[in-house]
Amino acid sequence: MSIAAERIDRLHALAREAARAGDDDRAREYVRRARRLAERHRLQLPREFRRFTCDACDTYLVPGRNARVRTRDGHVVVTCDCGHHERYPYE
Secondary structure, eight states: OOHHHHHHHHHHHHHHHHHHHTOHHHHHHHHHHHHHHHHHTTOOOOHHHHHTBOTTTOOBOOBTTTEEEEEETTEEEEEETTSOEEEEEOO
């Protein structure tokens, strides 16, 4: 694993901790740094990171607190407080 990938994993953990503690601005900054690092090093963000962040406002999503999670026919719909929707298939 590269140094950049390790740092992205660490930023993901820090964003999760900050969001759960209620420090949304700090969590958003960690998400932005991780995305920029991935772009710079041409890395794909881990699936868990992509699923728990909002593409529109860079918020780390905590279901029930700043995100609504609903299931539909064959997919999960995650709605951020900013109104952005993401859909993921499930089996």
